[in-house]
Amino acid sequence: MVGEVAYHITLPSTEKSKKQTKDEGGAQPVQKDGWCLTHTIQLAPEQAVQFVSFLEQHEATLQTIVQAEEAERREVLGRVYSLILSWGEERKKKVVSLERNKVAVERNAVSNGAVAIPRGKYLTIAQVAEKCSVKERTVSVWLKNGLMKGLNLPGLGQIVEEKEIEKYLAKKRNKF
Numbered sequence: 001m002v003g004e005v006a007y008h009i010t011l012p013s014t015e016k017s018k019k020q021t022k023d024e025g026g027a028q029p030v031q032k033d034g035w036c037l038t039h040t041i042q043l044a045p046e047q048a049v050q051f052v053s054f055l056e057q058h059e060a061t062l063q064t065i066v067q068a069e070e071a072e073r074r075e076v077l078g079r080v081y082s083l084i085l086s087w088g089e090e091r092k093k094k095v096v097s098l099e100r101n102k103v104a105v106e107r108n109a110v111s112n113g114a115v116a117i118p119r120g121k122y123l124t125i126a127q128v129a130e131k132c133s134v135k136e137r138t139v140s141v142w143l144k145n146g147l148m149k150g151l152n153l154p155g156l157g158q159i160v161e162e163k164e165i166e167k168y169l170a171k172k173r174n175k176f
Contacts, residue, residue, distance in 0.1 A: 002051065003037030011123070122151070122159040131165065142168070 010033055043051060055062065125143075129136045142148045143158055148168045150158040 001037065001040050001042055003040035006036055006038045007034065008036045009033055011121075011127070118161075121162045123162060123165065125150075125158055125160070128160050128165055132169065 008031055010031070123131065125136050125139045128139045128148075132139070139148075139160075140158075143150045143160070148160060149164050150160040152158050
């Protein structure tokens with residue numbers, strides 16, 4: 001089986017969906033948090049042999065890619081640590097005023113390119129699509145067209161606050 005490696009994180013939910021309350025016994029198996037394979041493809045035995053052969057032939061190139069990704073990851077992590085340390089130093093010196101923090105949160109972006117996430121419960125595009133019974137692409141179009149506000153997490157995708165979803169669904173209900 002071939003797939004994309006991902007880290008599964010379960011977001012806690014305080015409310016049960018209507019489907020769960022009606023049918024408690026038929027609930028889907030709970031997936032534990034941790035590394036998993038997504039977008040999996042089942043390969044036939046001869047395809048698996050060809051795939052392994054391809055990987056062996058291109059091992060040097062793949063190693064170069066892995067090393068470049070690791071170097072980039074270290075660089076990004078270094079920047080994150082620098083930001084955390086500089087923020088800690090600023091707080092110690094009390095250089096950052098409360099007013100400046102308030103403005104940064106309202107803009108959802110700090111001047112150094114980081115994203116500030118206000119308190120709230122957030123859902124991924126996939127979770128919004130599931131909640132609204134639509135495809136992920138539809139949710140992306142809603143966000144792009146400004147029908148719903150979301151936060152863009154660089155390199156991770158977008159998240160939407162649950163209140164935004166409720167507002168959008170209420171507007172949609174009032175139209176019909």
